[in-house]
Amino acid sequence: MDIIETDVAVIGAGSSGCVIAGRLSERADLRVTVLEAGGSDLHPWVRMPIGYGASFYHPRLNWRYYTDPETGLNGRRAYWPRGKVLGGSSSVNAMVFIRGQARDYDLWAEAGNTGWSYEDLLPHFKRMENNLAGADQWRARGGPVTVRSIGQEVHPLARAYVASAVAAGHTANPDFNGATQEGVGFYQITTKNGFRASAATAYLHPAMKRGNLQVVTHAYVTRILFDGRRATGVEYRHGDRLVRLMARRQVVLSAGAVGSPQILELSGIGDPERLAEVGIDTVHALTGVGENLQDHVGFDLCYLSKVPTLNRTFGTWTGRMAAGIRYVMTRRGPLSLSVNHAGGFVRSDPARQRPNIQLYMQPMSYTRGVPGKRALMQPDTFQGVMIGMSNCHPLSRGSIHLRSADPDEAPSIRPNYFSAQGDLEEMVDSAALLRSIAAQDPLVASLDGELKPGPEVTDREGLSAYVRDTAGSIFHPCGTCAMGTDPGAGAVVAPDLRVHGIEGLTVADASVMPLITSGNLNAPALMIGEKAASLIAARL
Structure with missing residues (x-):
């Protein structure tokens, strides 16, 4: 088994993960390593905006998940495309840029998530944006993500x-x-000069020019490693090799609303009864992992x-x-x-x-x-x-949980529409x-x-x-590692995005949303990356 070291290990080069890796690599004193199960985003169906119609089903670019049969859909399985490529779902989505309603975030803050009101988050939204219509009280120029009206x-x-x-x-x-x-x-969309402006093109590719950032593609994470209750690294498959990436300072899980709860459960964090059913020993009991699934x-x-x-x-x-x-x-x-x-x-x-x-x-x-x-x-x-x-505000709640201890088996997705x-x-x-x-x-x-x-x-x-x-999914899953102050009530991460009861492990992607936002989720996921990068940098 190969063993390598880094300061910060980021699991997933999706919408939030690309932002986190890009921002943290601005720190010359940090070595950042990103693990991505997918491959390169240098593909015509990714770069050409309308190509997302083909990338939605492309086996190399997309995880191509299906839900379990849904009673609410008369027994049908809903198709769930999720990006399996640098940029994650920002490389295969419809590019519509919607922040959500201010009230969405104010409800997060009122539930005890200090620092997550719309007033708190507006600077992070503005920091990431290059609005071609110009800057004003609400919008900004000069950020990595180009936004334009059509x-x-x-x-x-x-x-x-x-x-x-x-x-x-x-x-x-x-x-x-x-x-x-x-x-x-x-609608406004995220394109630049006629090409898709994904999290990878906006954040990751520019950052890859720095010597302190390494991106490993086709890296299939099998579990997070722990020393007691402290996350110390990540185990992953790369071709026929099993590799351990040891993280001296932080492990960041940004595998999305499907991947993040899946990896936590594979690592022994979740409901002990569920983990036992698939033969996984419990490292830390958190019953909220995989619960609170929401989707438009x-x-x-x-x-x-x-x-x-x-x-x-x-x-x-x-x-x-x-x-x-x-x-x-x-x-x-x-x-x-x-x-x-x-x-x-x-x-x-x-x-x-x-x-x-x-x-x-x-x-x-x-x-x-x-x-x-x-x-x-x-x-x-x-x-x-x-x-x-x-x-915009569905009341139905579902779950995502392991079917087995095999990392290659897609989890059970039950939105309960x-x-x-x-x-x-x-x-x-x-x-x-x-x-x-x-x-x-x-x-x-x-x-x-x-x-x-x-x-x-x-x-x-x-x-x-x-x-x-x-009816079908609008492809906006979230909430499966929900943010909150009380793990007994289902919270998985604290308002600072650290996993309750675990040191050295942060979750940052759409899975941490306690309540779904109004509209498309890519802009909120990018914002979560910006917010997370600020929180992580402040404690490293």
């Missing part, structure tokens, strides 16, 4: 959608990450279009060729964007205190595919658009909201009727059946 480049149907949403009574909002999240408008879930209505949609662009060789030539020559056009052109955050009921629904408008359709998958390169043969939603009845009711209620937008000018003039579920489906029973049959 309002000038969206499909004409996306502009019609926003105008129709305003006509339906919703407020226009030019910046979902500004003073308020509420309203409708065009959504569904779409599909409409026929009287005008050409991106189905024609991506569904024909002539359309793909024209888009490809435009992209190569200008780094512009549909290949340089996410498929989510427009959307917003609204209230399903005016009596609600804050927006609870996220809206999506995609100027294409792919109803022939498996629900929950994004077959962008295999759209419908007809001209269609999809208008969708997801829940719709186990809280209010979640399904919220989804059904939103159907009328989506239809009200589609019924307004100017969008209605371009549509040729609702295809799915069809205008005849109006009763709650029929809409509930449609949701259960078609």
